[in-house]
Amino acid sequence: MIENFKNEVNKGLESNPKTLPSKYFYDKKGDALFVEIMNLPEYYLTRCELDIFQNKTQELVDAFGVKPNTYFELIELGAGDGTKTKELLKLLDSENYSFDYFPIDISSNALGLLEQDLNKELPNVSVQTKQGDYFEILATLKDSKKPKIVLFLGSNIGNMTDDLAAKFIYNLGANLQAGDKLLLGVDLIKANEIVRPAYNDSKGITAKFNLNLLDRINNELDGDFNLNHFKHQPEYDKNEGIAKSFIESTIDQTVEIKAIGKTYKLAEGEKIHTEISRKYNDKLVEKIIANTDFNLEAKIQDNKGYFADYILTRH
Numbered sequence: 001m002i003e004n005f006k007n008e009v010n011k012g013l014e015s016n017p018k019t020l021p022s023k024y025f026y027d028k029k030g031d032a033l034f035v036e037i038m039n040l041p042e043y044y045l046t047r048c049e050l051d052i053f054q055n056k057t058q059e060l061v062d063a064f065g066v067k068p069n070t071y072f073e074l075i076e077l078g079a080g081d082g083t084k085t086k087e088l089l090k091l092l093d094s095e096n097y098s099f100d101y102f103p104i105d106i107s108s109n110a111l112g113l114l115e116q117d118l119n120k121e122l123p124n125v126s127v128q129t130k131q132g133d134y135f136e137i138l139a140t141l142k143d144s145k146k147p148k149i150v151l152f153l154g155s156n157i158g159n160m161t162d163d164l165a166a167k168f169i170y171n172l173g174a175n176l177q178a179g180d181k182l183l184l185g186v187d188l189i190k191a192n193e194i195v196r197p198a199y200n201d202s203k204g205i206t207a208k209f210n211l212n213l214l215d216r217i218n219n220e221l222d223g224d225f226n227l228n229h230f231k232h233q234p235e236y237d238k239n240e241g242i243a244k245s246f247i248e249s250t251i252d253q254t255v256e257i258k259a260i261g262k263t264y265k266l267a268e269g270e271k272i273h274t275e276i277s278r279k280y281n282d283k284l285v286e287k288i289i290a291n292t293d294f295n296l297e298a299k300i301q302d303n304k305g306y307f308a309d310y311i312l313t314r315h
């Protein structure tokens, strides 16, 4: 794990332009900052998808094509605190659907809390938490041959390049059977005035979240990044439809990462690219799934039309 971190940091800082992978945002502090982001007035994504789960719940269930008396497995990739999914579980529970809920997460702590919460609030729902890598767990669930619905919410797919997203969805399909469903939650392409503040909030939480990556390198790899000499630099243009986060060096400087045994030079104004958050439309989703085993079944949007849950069927 630490070896991968070292190698990826070194590779990214030796590249031109420099990059660092966004997956390393999520240490304990990064997780807490992301929770703060989800509650920010500017960060509409979470609220919009929650609106779908609260107000379009029946539409979601209809698109899944499940019946109360036919058992299915509801699998969630990266369940987090399950706030949105709970809305769906409530409806399935009250209408006596027969299913097990399998939340998969890398964090056993998050899963423990979710299980406790659901056992208390929805005691009739069978919750089977699975800690670990999505694909390793899906491979084990594949053996059951039961109908499956996979949830991948929050526009998490948007943190992948389109090529990686296509591979990811293809691999999901390889672990499913004909008729199984994938619910893909994505943020939609929209005006700069709406997207830009979501990645550059007035309280500076997103800036902290981005710069925390340098802090993590300092803590875990014995680096000497001085956070006062870097700033959060986000970009979004509607024509491209990708929000990008950079960390910009505000002076000419050299940083040392002792665990790697190397120094890296940064010029004033030089940027390290840390994250992409792709925004979508129908055409892009169609293009991404073109070489996978999924068809587009339905698109369910929030009341503002900012966010969409696409339901895909494995053919």
Ligand code: AVI
Pocket (backbone or CB within 6 Å): 037, 045, 154, 155, 156, 157, 158, 159, 198, 199, 206, 209, 275, 276, 277
């Ligand atoms: C987790 N992911 C979908 C978030 C996003 O919107 O891309 C991460 C994030 N980055 C900055 N703010 C939130």
